[in-house]
Amino acid sequence: MRIYLDNAATTPLDPAVFEAMKPFMLEDFGNPSSTHAHGRKVRAAIESARKKIAELLNCTPGEIIFTSGGTEADNSILASGLQTYGVQTIISSPIEHHAVEHTLQILAAQRKITLRMVTLDDKGHVDMSHLEALLQENPRALVSLMHANNEVGNLLDIDRVGQLCDQYGAYFHSDTVQTVGHYRHNLGALKVHGIAAAAHKFHGPKGVGFMFIRKDKKIQPFMHGGAQERNMRGGTENVYGIVGLAKALEIAYRDMDDHKKHIEQLKISMIGQLKEQIPGVTFHGDSDNLNRSLYTVLNVSLPESEENDMMLFNLDLQGISASGGSACSSGATTGSHVLGALYPDSKRGAIRFSFGKYNTQEDVDVAVKKLAELVKVPA
Structure with a gap:
C-alpha cells in the first residue's frame, strides 16, 4: 500500500465533495448562460456556491470570480491589475510560485516595468523594513507576495504587508493557494486587493479555483469572449467543479x-x-x-x-x-x-x-x- x-x-477528493458534484455531471447538465429551466437550475447552483464561499471568507459574492485554478487567478490579477491602474513598479520576492514569478518577469519585460525584489532573511521571511523602504521609493506600486511558500512553508505576515500597502497606496496581491481551506481568511478586514485559490489544495476537484477582487479595486477582464462571471471571465463555467469547490471549502471550515x-x-x-x-x-x-x-x-x-x-x-x-x-x-x-x-x-x-x-x-x-x-x- x-x-x-x-x-x-x-489532495485526494473528499467523497462528500464528489457526491455534491455528481448531480451536475449526470442530471443537471444545462448551460448556466441559458435562460430556460435547465440553465436556470445550474445558474442557481453556481450563485449558491459563490454565496457560500463569500460567507466563509467574509466578503461579498460579487468579489468572488471563478477561474480554472490558482495559476489563472494569479495571472489575471497581475496582468489586469497592472493595466487597470497604470502601475510602473512591481515589488515581489525571489521565492514566489512560478505562476507569479514567471508572470511578473514577462510583464516587466513586455511593458518595461521595473521589477524590484524584497530582501529575505536567512530563513526566507520577507524583510519588512526593506519592503517599507521599497514602498516609500515606489508609491502606488503593485506588491505580490504569497501568503505561504509552497515549498518551504514559510508564512507571510499578510496583515502587516496589507497595512504597509494601504499606507503607501500600493495594490496588494497575494497567492493564497496554500492557505485557503487551511486557515481562516477575513477578507472584510484584511487589506488585500486580490487573492488566488485552487480547490484541489483542500480536497476539492482539480481544474477550478477562484480569485477575490476587492469591489473598490476592480480590474479589467483577463479572459474575453463572453459575459460570464459578471463580465470578468469569458467562457462557460466549470459547473460541477464550482459546486465541488464550495462544498470542499465548507467542509474545510467546518472541520x-x-x-x-x-x-x-x-x-x-x-x-x-x-x-x-x-x-x-x-x-x-x-x-x-x-x-x-x-x-x-x-x-x-x-x-x-x-x-x-x-x-x-x-x-x-x-x-x-x-x-x-x-x-x-x-x-x-x-x-x-x-x-x-x-x-x-x-x-x-x-x-x-x-x-x-x-x-x-x-x-x-x-x-x-x-x-x-x-x-x-x-x-
Whole structure:
C-alpha cells in the first residue's frame, strides 16, 4: 500500500465533495448562460456556491470570480491589475510560485516595468523594513507576495504587508493557494486587493479555483469572449467543479480546528523522529517552526550525499509519494528556484513532505523509517 505525503501538490477528493458534484455531471447538465429551466437550475447552483464561499471568507459574492485554478487567478490579477491602474513598479520576492514569478518577469519585460525584489532573511521571511523602504521609493506600486511558500512553508505576515500597502497606496496581491481551506481568511478586514485559490489544495476537484477582487479595486477582464462571471471571465463555467469547490471549502471550515490539530501532531512527530534517526538532518526555511510555517508542510534538508539526487525516486520505489519542490514544475531539469534563492551554495538534499487530513501516524512512522534507511551519511 502506498503512502501519500504530497498534499501541497494536490489532495485526494473528499467523497462528500464528489457526491455534491455528481448531480451536475449526470442530471443537471444545462448551460448556466441559458435562460430556460435547465440553465436556470445550474445558474442557481453556481450563485449558491459563490454565496457560500463569500460567507466563509467574509466578503461579498460579487468579489468572488471563478477561474480554472490558482495559476489563472494569479495571472489575471497581475496582468489586469497592472493595466487597470497604470502601475510602473512591481515589488515581489525571489521565492514566489512560478505562476507569479514567471508572470511578473514577462510583464516587466513586455511593458518595461521595473521589477524590484524584497530582501529575505536567512530563513526566507520577507524583510519588512526593506519592503517599507521599497514602498516609500515606489508609491502606488503593485506588491505580490504569497501568503505561504509552497515549498518551504514559510508564512507571510499578510496583515502587516496589507497595512504597509494601504499606507503607501500600493495594490496588494497575494497567492493564497496554500492557505485557503487551511486557515481562516477575513477578507472584510484584511487589506488585500486580490487573492488566488485552487480547490484541489483542500480536497476539492482539480481544474477550478477562484480569485477575490476587492469591489473598490476592480480590474479589467483577463479572459474575453463572453459575459460570464459578471463580465470578468469569458467562457462557460466549470459547473460541477464550482459546486465541488464550495462544498470542499465548507467542509474545510467546518472541520478546520480538528484537522489542524491532527496534522500538526503528525508534523511534530516527523520532526522529532527525523532528528532521532538521521544524524545531521535540518529543515529548509522555517518549516520546522510551527508558528511561522504551514502546518501542512515540512521541507527536510538532508546531509550532502551522492545518493540525494535519487532520493525521491528511491522513496517512490519504497511506496512513499513526496516531492523535492514545487509539483507544478516537477518535470523540469533544474532545481528548485526557492531553495536556490535561499541556499545558493548548498549541496544538501531536499524532500518536501506535506500532510493532509487522511494521513495517519503510521504513514509518518513508515516514511521516516524508509527515509532513514535510504540516507547515506558520510563517515
